[in-house]
Amino acid sequence: xxxxxxxxxxxxxxxxxxxxxxxxxxxxxxxxxxxxxxxxxxxxxxxxxxxxxxxxxxxxxxxxxxxxxxxxxxxxxxxxxxxxxxxxxxxxxxxxxxxxxxxxxxxxxxxxxxxxxxxxxxxxxxxxxxxxxxxxxxxxxxxxxxxxxxxxxxxxxxxxxxxxxxxxxxxxxxxxxxxxxxxxxxxxxxxxxxxxxxxxxxxxxxxxxxxxxxxxxxxxxxxxxxxxxxxxxxxxxxxxxxxxxxxxxxxxxxxxxxxxxxxxxxxxxxxxxxxxxxxxxxxxxxxxxxxxxxxxxxxxxxxxxxxxxxxxxxxxxxxxxxxxxxxxxxxxxxxxxxxxxxxxxxxxxxxxxxxxxxxxxxxxxxxxxxxxxxxxxxxxxxxxxxxxxxxxxxxxxxxxxxxxxxxxxxxxxxxx
Numbered sequence: 026x027x028x029x030x031x032x033x034x035x036x037x038x039x040x041x042x043x044x045x046x047x048x049x050x051x052x053x054x055x056x057x058x059x060x061x062x063x064x065x066x067x068x069x070x071x072x073x074x075x076x077x078x079x080x081x082x083x084x085x086x087x088x089x090x091x092x093x094x095x096x097x098x099x100x101x102x103x104x105x106x107x108x109x110x111x112x113x114x115x116x117x118x119x120x121x122x123x124x125x126x127x128x129x130x131x132x133x134x135x136x137x138x139x140x141x142x143x144x145x146x147x148x149x150x151x152x153x154x155x156x157x158x159x160x161x162x163x164x165x166x167x168x169x170x171x172x173x174x175x176x177x178x179x180x181x182x183x184x185x186x187x188x189x190x191x192x193x194x195x196x197x198x199x200x201x202x203x204x205x206x207x208x209x210x211x212x213x214x215x216x217x218x219x220x221x222x223x224x225x226x227x228x229x230x231x232x233x234x235x236x237x238x239x240x241x242x243x244x245x246x247x248x249x250x251x252x253x254x255x256x257x258x259x260x261x262x263x264x265x266x267x268x269x270x271x272x273x274x275x276x277x278x279x280x281x282x283x284x285x286x287x288x289x290x291x292x293x294x295x296x297x298x299x300x301x302x303x304x305x306x307x308x309x310x311x312x313x314x315x316x317x318x319x320x321x322x323x324x325x326x327x328x329x330x331x332x333x334x335x336x337x338x339x340x341x342x343x344x345x346x347x348x349x350x351x352x353x354x355x356x357x358x359x360x361x362x363x364x365x366x367x368x369x370x371x372x373x374x375x376x377x378x379x380x381x382x383x384x385x386x387x388x389x390x391x392x393x394x395x396x397x398x399x400x401x402x403x404x405x406x407x408x409x410x411x412x413x414x415x416x417x418x419x420x421x422x423x424x425x426x427x428x429x430x431x432x433x434x435x436x437x438x439x440x441x
Contacts, residue, residue: 026226027092027378029130030219031317035240039128040087040378043146045120049073049093050228052115073119073379074337080140080381085127089140090380093119094226094233094390097369100345101362104355108362114370114395115231122378155213159205161438163197163408163431166366169424175364176420182360183416189287191351191360193423194411196367197431199438204402207232210394213437218317222388224376233371235393236434238316241346241375242296244339244385248330250296254288254348255389256413257281257322258426261315272313272320280417281322285311288413289324291347291354298342300328318433336385340377346389349373349411371395372409394434408434 029036049058049072056063056072063072076091099116101108123140137145167175172195179191211225211234218236226233240253259275262268275281289307297305305328314323330339350373351357372395377387391409398404410431412423 026224027376028215028223028225029221030215030223030236031221031238036219036221037129037131038086039130040092040122040125041128042092042120042122042125044124045092046123046141047076047121048228049076049117049119050115051099051117053111053113069117070337070341073117074335076119076121077379077381085136085138086380086384087127087378087386088380088382089123089125089138090121090378090382091119092122092226092378093117094371094374094376095340095344096371096374097345097349099374101358103341103344104358106355106358106362108368110362110365110368112368112370113397114368115228118226118228118231155216156209158210158213158438159201159203161199161201161406163199163435163438166196166198171366172427173420173424176414176418176423178364179360179414180416180418180420183414188357188360189352190284190413190415191357192349192373192411192413193361193427194349194365194369194373194409195427195431196369196372197408197410197435199406200403201406202403205404207234207396210234210396210406210437214394214434217437218392218433220317220392222376224388226376230398232396232398233376233390233393234396235376235388235390237376237388237391237393238321239348239389239391241377241387241389242339242343242385243387244330244336244383246380246382246384248332250300250328250330250339251325252292252296252327252343253323253325254285254292254346255321255323256285256288256348257311258412258430259320261318261320268315272315275320275322276311276313280415282311284413284415285322285324287352288348289326291350291352292326292343295343295347295354296326296328296339299331299334299338301331304329335383336379339385340375340387344375345373346375348389349391351413369409370407372407373411392430392434
């Protein structure tokens with residue numbers, strides 16, 4: 026379920042594919058199609074590309090195709106960086122979605138699209154109320170002092186000229202001993218944090234629950250590329266004057282502006298690898314946008330894809346998202362891996378849909394949870410949070426901001 030929410034223009038369409046026709050999963054070096062292992066050494070990206078067929082669906086921005094995710098480790102592999110951490114989450118998932126619902130939130134219209142001529146499935150009644158979630162205690166992979174020490178080390182390396190900035194993150198995990206349905210947790214998440222790039226993706230041994238506000242890369246069938254990196258955060262308020270003050274303060278914040286500017290330049294370089302020379306432009310630089318819980322600085326970079334490349338080449342040239350790595354990207358990623366306490370997994374990767382017509386849209390997997398079920402009925406729930414570290418960063422303040430982002434999700438499991 027690609028579940029649009031909130032009030033932004035990006036949140037118009039939602040897509041629900043109850044039963045994908047085929048599913049590819051790459052996990053810990055083993056590639057499986059519909060649960061059956063594929064010969065070792067098979068290129069997973071070629072397998073995903075082969076799932077597409079030239080098709081169209083009138084008046085719909087997604088005519089069917091592949092919906093999937095690429096983890097942060099998938100991006101590390103593309104950058105040829107070995108991690109010191111072992112991830113137990115999928116590296117890549119791709120689902121062939123040819124029978125699906127399309128919902129236009131703007132026009133309040135629902136379509137059933139079926140390339141296999143399947144009948145419209147019965148639509149169950151969904152109640153408005155959402156059950157209370159269990160009270161959970163989340164454990165961080167790095168305690169406060171260790172995380173602050175990692176920030177100080179990052180600042181030291183910036184001072185020595187090794188990098189310009191890095192996005193430092195942490196993971197929080199909780200174990201549920203009883204049976205729990207991740208769909209119930211997702212319904213609560215979408216109720217409290219409506220987001221333009223919300224999503225619920227489920228395979229038998231893994232689920233992603235996302236309330237992402239950040240588009241990664243969008244691509245039209247005609248080859249027009251757009252990306253909207255988010256960097257820079259400020260609170261929001263129900264009081265209009267106070268809210269305006271927060272927004273104005275963010276707009277004038279030199280540190281946040283510099284952070285966004287560097288990521289914008291990094292994304293210009295990444296999409297420039299596969300776009301026509303001279304076509305890459307920046308229509309919006311550091312605009313303040315309001316979301317459900319915070320204000321953000323948002324930029325937009327656009328370009329025209331070369332004729333000899335496609336959506337998969339674009340993904341491979343840009344993963345992992347620059348807004349969650351740092352600059353220079355390759356060195357920042359190496360340093361991040363040395364300082365962080367665990368594998369990022371799907372957090373900081375990208376959720377994407379690639380249509381049979383060659384179009385693509387994708388999000389950065391932030392404000393998200395991953396669910397790894399146990400055979401006993403319980404499982405592990407993980408939440409990631411982080412922030413960009415620059416030379417003016419104050420370590421204690423960076424820690425508080427990271428915790429504030431995590432609390433938007435952890436707070437769903439408090440006793441209140």
